Amino acid sequence: xxxxxxxxxxxxTDWDGKVSDIKKKIQSVLPGGAWNPLYDTSHLPxxxxxxxxxxxGVLGLSVAYWLKRLEKRRGAIQVLVVDRDYTYxxxxxxxxxxxxxxxxxxxxxxQLSLFSVDFLRNINEYLAVVDDPPxxxxxxxxxxxxxxxxxxxAIMENNVKVQRQEGAKVCLMSPExxxxxxxxxxxxGVALASYGLxxxxxxxxxxxxxxxxxxxxxxxxxxCHGEVTRFISSSDRMETxxxxxxxLKRIHEVHVKMDRSLEYQxxxxxxxxxxxxxxxxQIAELxxxxxxxxxTLQGTKLPVEPRxxxxxxxxxxxxxxxxxxxxxxxxxxxxxxxxxxxxxxGGCSPTEEEEPDPGNLEVDxxxxxxxxxxxxxxxxxxxxxxxVRSAWAGYYDYNTFDQNGVVxxxxxxxxxxxxxxxxxxxxxxxxxxxxAVAEMVLEGHFQTINLNPFLFSRFYLGEKxxxxxxx
Amino acid sequence: FLxxxxxxxxxxxxxxxxxxxxxxxxxxxxxxxxxxQFLADHFYDVEALREYxxxxxxxxxxxxxxxxxxxxxxxxxxxAGAYFVLKQGGAxxxxxxxxxxxxxxxxxxxxxxxxxxVPVEAVDASGxxxxxxxxxxxxxxxxxxxxxxxxxxxxxxxxxxRLHQLAGSLQELSLAGCPQVSERxxxxxxxxxxxxxxDISDLPAVSNPGLxxxxxxxxxxxxxxxxxxxAQGLKLGPEEQS
Numbered sequence: 001x002x003x004x005x006x007x008x009x010x011x012x013t014d015w016d017g018k019v020s021d022i023k024k025k026i027q028s029v030l031p032g033g034a035w036n037p038l039y040d041t042s043h044l045p046x047x048x049x050x051x052x053x054x055x056x057g058v059l060g061l062s063v064a065y066w067l068k069r070l071e072k073r074r075g076a077i078q079v080l081v082v083d084r085d086y087t088y089x090x091x092x093x094x095x096x097x098x099x100x101x102x103x104x105x106x107x108x109x110x111q112l113s114l115f116s117v118d119f120l121r122n123i124n125e126y127l128a129v130v131d132d133p134p135x136x137x138x139x140x141x142x143x144x145x146x147x148x149x150x151x152x153x154a155i156m157e158n159n160v161k162v163q164r165q166e167g168a169k170v171c172l173m174s175p176e177x178x179x180x181x182x183x184x185x186x187x188x189g190v191a192l193a194s195y196g197l198x199x200x201x202x203x204x205x206x207x208x209x210x211x212x213x214x215x216x217x218x219x220x221x222x223x224c225h226g227e228v229t230r231f232i233s234s235s236d237r238m239e240t241x242x243x244x245x246x247x248l249k250r251i252h253e254v255h256v257k258m259d260r261s262l263e264y265q266x267x268x269x270x271x272x273x274x275x276x277x278x279x280x281x282q283i284a285e286l287x288x289x290x291x292x293x294x295x296t297l298q299g300t301k302l303p304v305e306p307r308x309x310x311x312x313x314x315x316x317x318x319x320x321x322x323x324x325x326x327x328x329x330x331x332x333x334x335x336x337x338x339x340x341x342x343x344x345x346g347g348c349s350p351t352e353e354e355e356p357d358p359g360n361l362e363v364d365x366x367x368x369x370x371x372x373x374x375x376x377x378x379x380x381x382x383x384x385x386x387x388v389r390s391a392w393a394g395y396y397d398y399n400t401f402d403q404n405g406v407v408x409x410x411x412x413x414x415x416x417x418x419x420x421x422x423x424x425x426x427x428x429x430x431x432x433x434x435x436a437v438a439e440m441v442l443e444g445h446f447q448t449i450n451l452n453p454f455l456f457s458r459f460y461l462g463e464k465x466x467x468x469x470x471x
Numbered sequence: 472f473l474x475x476x477x478x479x480x481x482x483x484x485x486x487x488x489x490x491x492x493x494x495x496x497x498x499x500x501x502x503x504x505x506x507x508q509f510l511a512d513h514f515y516d517v518e519a520l521r522e523y524x525x526x527x528x529x530x531x532x533x534x535x536x537x538x539x540x541x542x543x544x545x546x547x548x549x550x551a552g553a554y555f556v557l558k559q560g561g562a563x564x565x566x567x568x569x570x571x572x573x574x575x576x577x578x579x580x581x582x583x584x585x586x587x588x589v590p591v592e593a594v595d596a597s598g599x600x601x602x603x604x605x606x607x608x609x610x611x612x613x614x615x616x617x618x619x620x621x622x623x624x625x626x627x628x629x630x631x632x633r634l635h636q637l638a639g640s641l642q643e644l645s646l647a648g649c650p651q652v653s654e655r656x657x658x659x660x661x662x663x664x665x666x667x668x669x670d671i672s673d674l675p676a677v678s679n680p681g682l683x684x685x686x687x688x689x690x691x692x693x694x695x696x697x698x699x700x701x702a703q704g705l706k707l708g709p710e711e712q713s
Contacts, residue, residue: 121603121629125529128522128525130511130521130522130525131507131508131511138653138655139628139629139655140628140655140658141628141631141632141655141656141659142655142658142659197632197635198632198635199632201632321689321690322654322657322658322661322686322687322689322690323658323659323690340678340679340682340683340686
């Protein structure tokens, strides 16, 4: 309720309008009126929170878990996780195929994956909640089988050397060994294959998500079902050592809008973590990242955008048996066994020109007919007769710069930390990335795994950290 | 307060699974369990205490599965593996010797320390608390021919994925009664091409025992698979149903 101040410049006719305003206000305060100061706010997030995590998928929850686990005193940090969809209908986590491998070419990726697999193996010690049943991740430890053609054989050998140095258990196989071990493979065009013997396979991402959610709630993290619409920040102009002027921003309020209503709650916060997956780019724009002349640090956007990927489930009665690993073909097509009934899951990443429109999650079945099936049938002759049972689509939080994750603070918006952009391998690195971001927030630097090559500044400096993929 | 503390201590050092709500307790145990759950839901102290007791149980299992690097360096992998198994309460057979086991009180004679160059042929670790870490000691026994992991509560699919290191020698494997082994772990046994006998009876975590047995037989053609009768999962036909 506002008071009207007397102003000598008021025109006489204005005064009449003001009087009727005052009358309306008094009427609304009286019983039966519209003014209701004491209303239910239990659906709104709290007004203050030390850390606000935008995005409640596996990466956001992992950061929340490690923040609460690594805090120095019990209850020292108040964490709020904001997600606009509590059904996770479009979240990349639950639509993922669930594979985990150590067969990368960058040592940082291998280390992240090794720690994550350790976490998954001991998940019932990490995520134990008193009186709740232990988690069953349904992990299939069958390994990944990557096939390489003549061109990619040298790169594959190099990669396997790096993987072995980091401690991954991978072995190289020649085409004859492949035929002996997996008689259903057609080794035409394959020069070399690398097979993960331990710590690789696939698991149920929904179970991991629920386990993290349950544990994180028991540790005192607040959840809010809402959408982040605005960041209020304050800026500071500073001078660098060389005399240039830099504008540093600090976000001190996050506006969280409730679902299907205009109501919003300003949440005062100290740190914001951007774990919004495919929509991280939009969140970064809200914070003012990328608003500046191109080529400068202020003008460098977060290059993460949603890309749609299809996954198909088919049945093949004569297909490969129980020992089938997660096979990745030379053409980029992949498949794995699902369950005991001769069902298989698989797909293929489209080329840049064929990228589908990420506006919705509709499946294109012609893509399977034209692009996936021919390669599958060529590699596994038994797949010539198969029947597609179902299919779905999910988003990759695709990093258009170098397809690897972005971790750590932004150089100008000093209290926004990123944990996104993993372009399809976010789920398998989530526990380790969560720990790295928590260390960065609490200590100021990475302690266990050095993820300095994955900081935001590489987009401005142009230093790509790319995976050397095998063709 | 002492009565409360004593009731918590009574239920504390039990198996990890005993802490879960899914294990159906009977009678007075159920009342005790409900009381503990109520207290843990309403009092932070009780919750912290129960978490502490749980952590202690977990640490106990880890302590049992520590690796004996000192013995390994001094006497070799065979002695270290044998010592580990005997300490856990299992039995060990060296090549050309008789079975050795600790007596009821966990004591065993140390004269096998002279068999440094004699490989271990068979290990019977039934009912022992071996887990993923402890398996390190067994995987160093490169001439192991027979391994029995019956009723081991901590042997799960992850442990089975490590057994490929014994592929060169293992001929007999028994996993009967292991509560955490499922068909996903059994699928990794395809590395063990020398396996001749595999016992997969009574595995509660396997969803479809009959089908699993057929698939395992297809996967390991030279191996005799015991347990998990394939007719188990079949429904009776109309003429057989009475």
